[in-house]
């Protein structure tokens with residue numbers, strides 16, 4: 042289910058994604074944000090500056106649900122991308138403030154949308170943080186279903202302050218080395234580490 046402020050836009054994007062996914066894939070539908078917010082796992086994929094504005098009115102619907110934050114608070118100036126300070130310490134902690142009672146998880150900050158959509162095989166790690174161990178495990182399991190992504194249990198939500206800040210650094214490295222980096226950690230047992 043794809044959400045949007047505009048249900049028609051969500052349906053158009055859902056149709057595009059269904060085309061990309063091809064026949065045999067699970068159905069993809071589009072709806073206005075309040076309908077999408079009734080999913081058991083809700084992914085908030087809007088810019089940090091729009092996060093509270095989007096989430097606060099939906100907070101009663103999100104209570105008890107798993108809400109995945111992806112926002113990277115950053116600005117891009119002539120000097121390149123830089124992290125922006127957030128009063129709560131991270132966009133993920135700000136998200137938790139915006140939807141009390143939701144089971145907030147933070148993930149996917151270092152995975153480029155272009156990589157996810159692109160034809161090349163992914164080979165990346167995703168650091169998943171949350172104060173709710175069960176919600177964290179659900180999201181680790183969901184992300185691990187994406188071929189080429191290794192989802193890692195990275196502990197409490199406070200860790201999102203670090204994972205969010207990695208993204209502008211990776212983007213600077215992309216510029217410096219004229220590439221499109223993904224994050225890959227060494228030293229993990231293969232296949233993907235089962236969290237202890």
Ligand SMILES: NC(=O)c1ccc[n+]([C@@H]2O[C@H](COP(=O)([O-])OP(=O)(O)OC[C@H]3O[C@@H](n4cnc5c(N)ncnc54)[C@H](OP(=O)(O)O)[C@@H]3O)[C@@H](O)[C@H]2O)c1
Nearest residue numbers: 045046086087088089091095111112113149150152153154
């Ligand atoms: N792009 C990446 O590669 C990437 C990688 C890692 C993390 N992230 C993070 O993921 C989030 C989404 O990134 P993105 O590149 O998809 O962002 P985006 O294209 O700028 O925005 C995604 C959607 O957010 C909605 N939106 C924008 N302003 C809004 C507002 N004021 N209120 C409510 N909804 C609003 C829009 O959907 P509607 O107009 O349909 O409502 C828009 O299509 C960001 O927080 C970003 O930091 C992105």
